Amino acid sequence: MRTMSTTGLPLAADAGLDFSLPQQLTVILLCALTAFISHMALAVFNDGVRPFMLDFIHGRTTRSATTAVSFGLSAGFIFGLGAPMALSSGVLNPWLLFLPTDILGLLAPKKWLAPLLGAGWGAVVVFGLDGANEVAHDLPVDFLTAMQQMSTPILFLFTLFPVLAITKQFGRAWGAAAGAVELALVVMTMKLWPDIFAGALAMAIGVLLLIGLAVRRDLVQRKADRQAAAASGAVSEEAPDDDPMASLFSASATRLRRYLPLFMVLGAGVCVLAQMHIFGGGEATSFLIAKGQFSEAAQVDFYRVFGFVPLIATTALASGAYGIAGFTLVYPIGYLMPNPVLAAVVGAAVFALEVLALSSIGKVLGKLPSVRDSSEHLRNAITDSLHLAILFGSLMAANAMGGGLGILVVGGLYLLNEAMGRPVVRMAAAPTAVIIGGVLLNVLHWLDLFTPLKG
Incomplete structure (x- = not known):
């Protein structure tokens, strides 16, 4: 039975992850480009890695050490969130595409090797996911279909982040x-x-x-x-001309502007990928794209921008490394573009404006401390609401695939992860538990110890 959305449309996951040739080429080429840009230390997707890039750019730390940091901060999101979300929604996401290319680009010792590794990962995604999707759907306990239960909690609880x-x-x-x-x-x-x-x-x-x-x-x-x-007769003092932070920000902005054409190509590529409607920029967005609700997906990702512009701008100016998706404005713009050509032109223009405006944005944010604080509160609220939504949705998926036993296994694995100090990051722990629980329930079925639920 095909799972239907609230709009009466089937989820994309029900049709599999079967990409057309233009879609395959776009993913592969974009992964090659993002790995190359990561190798050049011009941009990374993981916000937590970006502050470490300054030492790498200035030669104060090694490529291998920076790669280890990137892998440590990204692995849980790749395998615990990115892959499960793609398999359950049928829509690609930035954790699955761009976090691995962060790692591969930094890992590559030679400039020419980085795009080859990135392209290789893109090929794994476009050719391997569909096979994994088909195998999972053919299992007695279809945990991927069960994971579609996450869509409703994610969509509605995410609404509360403001x-x-x-x-x-x-x-x-x-x-x-x-x-x-x-x-x-x-x-x-x-x-x-x-x-x-x-x-x-x-x-x-x-x-x-x-x-x-x-x-x-x-x-x-x-x-x-x-x-x-x-009232006191005091005169406000301007920041000294030799302010070290101002000097650092200026140097970083100049470095990024030097590679403006490359960033424009990146913006064009990300915008085209979003326009193809095989990619969602967030958890809620992935399910909206899967249901064909593109204008709603654009709204959701547009609202998220306000929570990340200050973070991305300040870390980019401080480190000299930008975000792979920029301020993420290219996501909602891409969803609404009528064709890939226009998406490429607009995406390139948006990235050019973002890079050129970085210094000005940094100065404006310096004068609006409450707005900066709002950005941090928004990010934390997004994390809190999604954590509850993903946990609740994962337990719903557990119930759908195994009833009480499923809840016991998935909830138990989540609690065990908490007790062990969260070796898997909290956001990714519940989806990971669903996959492990689904595999375990299939094993129990093959041992004739568990009968899959009907429907």
Whole structure:
């Protein structure tokens, strides 16, 4: 039986991960390009690796040591989140494509070898995933179909991330008000526009409210500071010309601008991949793309941008290494483009503007501390909401494939991971437990110790 979405459309995973030739070539070439750019230390996808790139760029640490850092920070997301999400949704994601090319690019000792390794990984993805998908669906306990249970918790709990961010930054009263508004908007959307994702409008209002509150706080504080300075007769001091951070930021921005044509090609490639609708930039987005809800997917990834622009801009200026997906604006733009040619042109232009504007963005963020704080609260709220959604969805998948025994195995593996100090990162632990649990239930079936649930 094909699993149907809330819009009546089958999930992409039900049709397998069978890519057309242009799609295969796009993935392979993009993986080759991102591995090459990683080798050049111009950009990496993992935000946690980027701060380590400064020492590597200046020769204070070795390629092998930087590769080890990248692998340690990325492996859990690749195999515990990227691969399960792709197999369950039928849509590729950045953890599966770009985290491995971070590692392979840094690992390659020669410049020419990096794109070959990246292309090799792209080939593994486009040719290997479909085979793995078919094998998994043919098993007595089909854990991939069961993992599609994660879509509903991820989509609806993700809607609450602006409420969490507002509560943490501006207190319970504003948080309660935002929660009430979002709930009302979700109910209204489900009633009036049942064919669109119910959380889209709620997230938009929530993010706008957060940004509005942050800007208001900054403006009020700046006005108070000016009045206090005027009352005391003090004159504000400008930052000294020899500010070491300003010098570092300027050098990093100049280094990135020097490779602007290469970044434009990268932006074009990522935007074209998004336009092909075989790629989703996030957990919720992957399932929306799988259901054919491209405009809703664009909205979701657009709202995420506000949580990551300050982080990506500041780490890029501090380290001299940009993000593989830039500010991730090319994701929502790509979803909405009518054809790959236009997507390539627009993606290249967006990346050019981002790289050229880095210094200006850094200066603006320096004057808006509450907006910077909002970005951090947004990222933390996204992580918190998705952690609960993925855990809950994984337990639903466990119940679908094995009932109480499935919940025991998957929940037990998750709790064991927590007790052991999280050798698998928390976000990836539950999907990993579903896969391991699915394999174990199949083994028990073959030993005639477990009968798969019907339906």
